[in-house]
Amino acid sequence: MSKKIFIVEDEADIVEFYIEVLEMYGFDVVGSARNGAQAVVKFAAMSEHPDIIIMDHRMPIMTGIEATTKILEIDPDVKIIFASADDSIEKQARQLGVVSFEKKPFDLDRLIAAVREISFPDN
Amino acid sequence: MSGSFDYCFPEGSIIAGYALYFRIITFQYMFIECCPVKSRSFSYPAKVLIMTGDNSGNIDQKMRISYLESMFEKMELLLNSTDVLIAFLDSEGHIIFANKSMAESLGADIHNCEDTVIWDFMDAETGNRRKKYFRECLEKNKLVNFEDERNGRYFINSFAPVSNNNAIVMVRNITPRRRAEIALRESEEKYRSLVENANDGICIFTEEAVLYANRRFSDLVGFQADGIIGTSLSLYIAPSERDCFIRNIASLAHGEKTQFVFDSMINHRDGIRINIEFNISVITYNGHRAYLAFMRDITNRVNSAAELRRHRDHLGELVYERTLELTLTNKELRHEIAERKLAQESLQSAKSEAEFYIDLMSHDLTNFNHALLGNIDLLDHAINGDDKVRRLLNSCRRQIARSKLLIHKVRTFSKIKDIAAADLMEIDLNVCITDSINLMKKMYPGNDVQFVFEPEGKKNILGADILSAAVNIVLENAVAHAGAQIVNVEISVMENNVDGLDVWTLCVADNGPGFSDEQKKNAFTTDGNTLRGLGLPLANEIMKTLGGRIKIEDRTPGVPQHGALVTLSIPKAR
Known part of the structure; x- marks a missing residue:
């Protein structure tokens, strides 16, 4: 059964790239949000939560750090991959409980590797 | 009793051998001198001769002897009782x-x-x-x-x-x-x-006359003591002070005070006026009231006080002038401080603004690069083995990597001054070098670059993020400016001591064109010249922040064209 992934990113091109790559590699992208606030609302409304969230940080309305805090309050088991150009927030993000921090720009291989590491930790 | 009496005694009498002689010597002292006399020293007749006032001889002899015996005893007692x-x-x-x-x-x-x-x-x-x-x-x-x-x-x-x-x-x-x-x-x-x-003039005087004056008093007024005695003391007081002097003496005379100390002035015979401190007490002299005066010459003291007063006044003037100057200077200084503060605020505002735009631009550029890189990767999958297109895509990847490096440099440069030593995280220098080598290989995949590096053990230093920027700069310089067909970069790390500080020294030797002396001299300054680039000046700033230093030498000393040797000396993490 393929892992369900939710994308939080304000850049439409990047969202499109993520979806293209992840689906190409067999992952199920269940939705996306353009900012943190939207992500929290959508996540809370979901009857079945995704396995993985790819979370940007610097977004309008609500940052990735704030959204992560709220989402982990709703479901502490959800795995969050932080994908940001701001390496200054890496420590804070890890303290909140994100499982991976990928610094932009990273390539396709790095994205797939990160998702796979979470999806199949035994491999 | 008056007159002279001789008492003579017979030999062998109970008062034998003694005669009494007494006589009033002087009326003034009422002395009665008595003297018992040994008989053998005198040849008195046996018959007692009693010389009385009238020499009548009609006195009963026994009575006389009894009387004399009594007298002798009294006289002897009297003589022995005197000192x-x-x-x-x-x-x-x-x-x-x-x-x-x-x-x-x-x-x-x-x-x-x-x-x-x-x-x-x-x-x-x-x-x-x-x-x-x-x-x-x-x-x-x-x-x-x-x-x-x-x-x-x-x-x-x-x-x-x-x-x-x-x-x-x-x-x-x-x-x-x-x-x-x-x-x-x-x-x-x-x-x-x-x-x-005495060094002080001393005199005893009454309201009318001086009764005694010592030598010093004579010196002060210029007259001999004989000439002073009998004259009035007020004659020697300077006319301007005389009334006051008389009033002061009157207050002593009225019993208002028993001692009075006051400053006055006397006239010397030569016309010189002398400042005097009078210390006058009421005394009894020869049974009458008089005054004892001590007179101290205080001319030097008065002159010194006047001099001091002049100096104080002058000092006051100087202080006033200086205060005025200081007030003006202070005003100017305050104005200058306000201007500087304003300039600093403007500078800070400009800096914050610049940082904001750098941050915004870096973030958005990174996102663009991110999307671009993702799409290049997708394209690479889609072309299915077309080498020519893949070379072009690799070229795109290199430009993105260089863009990423430039963004990293600019961001590091903008924040380097604000980084505190406490903010620096520990990192293994070998990991930093290896990451940098991998980045260079990605940035320059088509180049024939050979990195020679054999990491050994852990070499911990402080400055995780900013040090990687410095290492990237040095390695990129070695690769990008090599100009040779085959780029050969030798990397080594050695333990060292620089100015008493334990450091790890990273040596990067290349086979590029090297640095001329002029280039070495100016390598670490930007001077607003963007043509020189940010690389080495930034590396220099990073090394300063880490407490280390960067140095550029010839790979072969004296032969720059054989390549450059860049060394980074970084303090060890404790």
């Missing part, structure tokens, strides 16, 4: 009788000293001196008084002639009185000397 030394001497100085005080003074027993020569009890000098007066007394048959000193004791000696060339000697010990007199005289001399030689 006056009394002896009755014959013409040769033999002691016929000595009273108790005389015997004690001579150091002899009262009964055994008779018939001895009195002078023998004395030293020769004293004996001869007294003998001389004794002779004079006998020869001139008159009372001789003289004073002498023996063994530190003082005596008044009186030789009085009596009948038959005999004499009475009376000696009074006046040592206590004389010593008191001497002490008094010495004391007087001492005080007189003290007063006469």
Whole structure:
């Protein structure tokens, strides 16, 4: 059964790239949000939560750090991959409980590797 | 009783051997001198002759003898009870009788000293001196008084002639009185000397006249003491001060004060005015009220005070002027500080603004690069083995990597000044170098680049993020500016000590064109010249922040064209 992934990113091109790559590699992208606030609302409304969230940080309305805090309050088991150009927030993000921090720009291989590491930790 | 009486005794009587001689010597002292006399020294008839005022001879003999016996006892008691030394001497100085005080003074027993020569009890000098007066007394048959000193004791000696060339000697010990007199005289001399030689003028005066003036007083007024005595003290006071002086003396006279200290001024005979501090007390002098004045010349003190006052006034003026200057300077300074503060605020505002735009631009560029890189990767999958397109895509990847590096450099440069040592995280230098080599390989995949590096153990330093920027700069310089067909970069890390600091020294040697001396000199400055790039100046700033240093040398000393050797010395993490 393929892992369900939710994308939080304000850049439409990047969202499109993520979806293209992840689906190409067999992952199920269940939705996306353009900012943190939207992500929290959508996540809370979901009857079945995704396995993985790819979370940007610097977004309008609500940052990735704030959204992560709220989402982990709703479901502490959800795995969050932080994908940001701001390496200054890496420590804070890890303290909140994100499982991976990928610094932009990273390539396709790095994205797939990160998702796979979470999806199949035994491999 | 007046007149002279001779009492003569028969041999063998109960008062045998003694006769009593007494006589009033002087009325003034009411002295009655009594002297028992040995009979053998006199050839008196057996019949007692009593010389009375009328010589009638009709007195009952027994009564007379009884009376005389009673008299003798009284006289003897009287003679022995006085502290006056009394002896009755014959013409040769033999002691016929000595009273108790005389015997004690001579150091002899009262009964055994008779018939001895009195002078023998004395030293020769004293004996001869007294003998001389004794002779004079006998020869001139008159009372001789003289004073002498023996063994530190003082005596008044009186030789009085009596009948038959005999004499009475009376000696009074006046040592206590004389010593008191001497002490008094010495004391007087001492005080007189003290007063006469005092540095202060001293005088005793009344409202009418000066009664005493010492030498210093004479010096102060310029007149001899003899000329001063009897004149009024106010004559010597400067006219301008005279009324005040008289008022002050009046306040003493009225009993308002017993002592008065005040400053005044006197006139010297030469017309010079002298500042004087008077210290005047009321005293009793010869039974009358008088004043004792001590007069101290305070001219120097007054002059010094005046000088001090002048200096103080001058100082006050200077302080005022200086305060005025300081006030103006302070005002200017405050104005300058306000301007500087404004400039600093403007600068800070500009810096914040610049940082904001750099941050915004970096973030958005990174996102663009991210999307671009993702799409290049997707394209690479889609082309399915077309080498030419893949080379072009690789070229795109290199540009994105260089763009990423530039963004990293600019961001590091903008924040490098604000990084504190406490913010630096620990990192293994070997990991940093390896990451940088991998990045270079991605950035320059088509180039024939050979990195020679063999990491050994852990080499921990502080400065995780910013150090990687410096290492990237040095490695990129080696690769990008190589200009050779095959780029050869040798990397090594060695333990070192620079200026007493333990460091890891990273050496990066390349086979590129090297640095000329001019280039070495200016490599670390931007001087606003963007052509030079940010790389080495940023690496230099990073090394400064880490407390290390960067150095550029020739790979082969003196031959720049053989390539460059860049060393980064980074303090070890403790």
